Amino acid sequence: MRTTAYVSLLVAVASLQILPAVATGAAEQAADIGEQYGEVADRLIDAAMADDRAYERLALLVDEFGPRFSGTENLELALDWILEQMEADGLENVRGEDVMVPRWVRGNESAELIEPRPQNLPMLGLGGSVGTPAAGITADVLVVSSFDELSARSSEAEGKIVLYDVPFTTYGETVQYRGRGAVEAARVGAVASLIRSVTPVSLRSPHTGGMRYADDVPRIPHAALTVEDAQMLHRMQNRGERVVVRLKMEAETLADVPSRNVIAEIVGSELPDEVVVLGGHSDSWDVGQGAMDDGGGCVAAWEAVRLMKDLGLRPRRTVRVALWTNEENGLRGGNAYRDEHLNELDDHVLAIESDSGVFKPSGFGFTGSDAAYEIVRQVGRLLDRIDAGQVTRGGGGADIGPIMALGVPGMGLSVDGSRYFWYHHTEADTIDKLDPDEVARSVAAMAVMAYVVADLPESLPR
Template sequence: MMLIKHKFRAFVAGAAMLAAIPAMAQQNTYKSDSTVIRKFYDDALTSYESYENLRYLTKNIGARLSGSPQAAAAVEWSRQVMEDMGLDRVYLQEVMVPYWVRGDKEIGRILSGRNGSQEVNILALGSTVGTGTQGLSAQVVEVQNFEELEKLGKKKVKGKIVFFNRPFDNKHIQTGSAYGGAVDQRGGGAVAAAKLGAVGVLVRSMTNDVQDVAHTGNMRYEEGVDKIPAAAISTKGADELSAMLKNDSELKFYMRMTSETRPDVLSYNVIGEIKGSEKPEEIIVVGGHLDSWDVGEGAHDDGTGCVQSIEVLRLFKEQGIRPKRTIRVVMFMNEENGLRGGRKYAEEAKAKGEKHVAALESDSGGFTPRGFGIDGNDQQYAKILSWKQLLAPYGLHELNRGGGGADIGPLKGQNNVVLIGLRPDSQRYFDYHHTHIDTFETVNRREMQLGAAGMAALVYLISEHGLNGGDAKAGK
């Protein structure tokens, strides 16, 4: 009987040990992942390399609109930076891009018989035609949306400048939601107004602040519809114009822009990668867009996203980590006025049969990161959510459904790829977005580096553990 009891106790003890092995393995995995992530942050927060890269890109090269000599210089600079890192592969991917030129400094002037003449700040919208060297002067009709415009009809719109003055809805906590609720008037305002016979368009700048700074951005034309000049007016100027219209409905607005679109230019996406050690055929893309608008220095939009993406590779190299899956950094060209770089990358990836498991984009400024937006299926989202305990100590609390980015968007649907967007604090972004004040000095090094380290952490977890099952799970 005693022998049976001892055997039973030994069996129970053995079973308990076997049951504890998975838990111990999971705990060890968690500790290992946590240690790597901590090292990423330690390195990023004490390093100035990425910040100096941003300084060079913004100060030595400056504004980088697609097709411009500065965009070409940025291509060569980013290629050289990644080659100097000793990556497994660095190469250029050809893409034809539009070449729009702003021309002379714009002139905007309110002409009122009652209140005299008043200068206001305007910027030509990207892709717009010019007014000619003599400029354009016409009466103004103000609308909040396309429905109001349609109600006015041709009789009240023909021969006039349509003034779209719908502001951001500042009740939104995330300013990107407010931007999304207002930006349609910038993109489609000229077409809608031209269909009713308007001769020009003014659009309230896309910002939640009231400031005397005009914000540019792209607009589009439609085949068979007259191309009329379109400009953004500062929010301060928009408020002044609206107030003066209430007292003088006959006032005119004078605008002068010498913008033109030149023939397409050959440019490049710049690509660098570290090959995966176990599953090199599975690719994780990390990127930002190398082009910027031709005003300011393109610091937050999207210089920070570019140098953060390069920093991800540097952090892996610095820690001596060979990822299981291939990590590929892409500096996309032409996000601002065409998205041709993102489309070209997706087209070639599909043609080559490449398998992308995840794509992470940083294009929301270099502010303090709050988390990530995730566009994937339930299983993929649950996997990323299981890593929240590893990411939360670094302020990455928001792991929300929905996300990605413009340049990685064309990859959607290819091989079940997960699209992810870095989500920094959004409150200041639209103060600088598409303006001459988007400069290096507005970027805080620590905030930017927190974002880079967070990106590296998530990329590491995806590389190590996958998103679709089959790999060991990271600790919860």
Template structure:
């Protein structure tokens, strides 16, 4: 994924010479060693890192947000209260043009949900409905359970599935590979006549910890109720069936969609001193699933990107370009914040110089990913060398993000992502255990510092970052 530096340098020198930009472009000084063009930014970078890591301000703000408002599902009062709080706090920080840009969001309501084994002896089975699932009739749905470990196995056993409850029991490998059972399992099971779908939680074994997240339905098969079970319960059901015991489950879920409701993206800026129309965009999403406190997913992404701007304000830094913070709404179940932002700012999409997202937590060891052209990648990797005091290694690939993708696509904007350790992140992802206490102040401060340095340099450098 990472281009070799020598190749990049030769290409970039050629581009720069052809463009006659030798004397003004930061590219001209790039070399395999420390990039001399960065010298103009080193002192400020050091100040930002020192300011961020000298106290626990950002962690305390993260704790205040998650302690006070808890989880923040789209359409909930708590999300709207958190939005109002963020506008107020951002204003008091000295950010400019702070506003809530209206977004209509879907409102999924979990309702009461419970399940039980009818056989073996009647007893409760803990479930956690998947976000967006349809509910059951009031009396629930009941069926024998069929366990499959893959879609291929489901197809091979298609004749067994009608009228049954399918448990997708694929062991967790990584999120990208495993999440398809959560997103697509109910639809595929329904195609074969299943009455409900259970999904082994998309995450490693925890402490009987179910993971929620969105389920999708497609035309052509009726939507059926879908819920996660803890890995322990998935394994238990598989063992019972392997022993020849009949496993019959009744599932009762009050889940439903209600009418769209008003929400908002929170936006605040440091207006650029020379090129205010050019924007370095940073953000995380303020909404969360309705379990846990949405601390790593993604209050912390909001806090660390916001903190990047607050640090600049507190140090009296006003870069050449505008730094814009967006705390997105409705990332989890609709992406309405992202699409509304792209629509509202469509005319200015190409003015976005860089789009930064923090939606993978900040657990150590963290890294940074970038997606963009070769020239931009080389410059960003140079900037990354300023983050050495934070223990962040070379910037790699994978700079996308669900919330920045629409505006980046519209404007051809390079994207950068802060990437927390995935093992720690997915252990608590979409669970009741996504709480602030397992994130350290140091992790929050380092993420904020890293993003502040990147945002500062990309907003300050004379030439805008190439596409």
């Protein structure tokens, strides 16, 4: 039965590669994928949705190990445990691949309003920032709403702490002030820089995250205040008051330390050298639990493959879970994976990442050829019964970026993003924000997409 269908599918897929997809052709092929894989997809979905196992595994990971910041013992202990568990799950070729990672240490830190009145300002230093002298930096604050305003008022910035009070619009737009705020402030003579935390919602919660320096300007300390306090300091400035802040940060970057990318597989039955890799990043920031960023992505990929194993499913190609290290402040894991597997990348048929939180999934975003898009769109149809079948154009993930840049088709799990940035990089990134049913749907989506693409008669075209 499989052989007959195989041939018809082969014809359909082959036709796609020489002709633009037409409505009838696509419909036929969709029918073929549906016929071939409908039953196995249902088994994977049913198994994923049968219990809260993925949620419980995630809760155990994040409760027992806490935040898993690069360079910490927490992360390495968590990786040891994951490797043990993957062995116990019966996955194959379970291993850690060595990666050296940066070690940024926050230390004690504080921001204190001195004028117009004393008050502690909750804050988080930004990852990679230099520290202050032990006595702190005490300076007048210049609040601006944008880089343009800083430019216009550059003559006022000398010797001051620049505070960017930038309302959240999109992450991509607003995060620029976290990324290059210190560089732009130092360029006009500021002695430190502060941002309004990158979030649409705050309960006086500072959000950390990565930042960078440039070689041609001094490295000044860079930290995030809360939305509430950034706005308050702005109001004070608008009232003509002198605003003075004392910033103290012990932050420093120590020598690189060893970490690991975690790998586990189900080796393909017919084409073991061809690989569908799926995963998330094992590290988190040093606050919260990293439950959605990105413990959930790791567990969704891992559980997807564990389900295949438990159901006795072995696809034609290899499915490989990869839990990349050091996404948050270095991307060393994603880069090391590219380097370690450079000779295999031509045989990577697809890379799938989940790094937007395992909220209710709607499908995937895909980056690859039109022919491949037609196929993965049709695979998506198998997930329609759990409303997770929408495959849209464009998508991937930070950790698979390095191999996507070398031609590997990439895909990111798409989820309801309405609350992700409330918790992002804060103490509030904890398991209770996630829903067991939504986590199970994420596992199901990852499992069906990875399994079917790994098992298709023809490799996904580039």
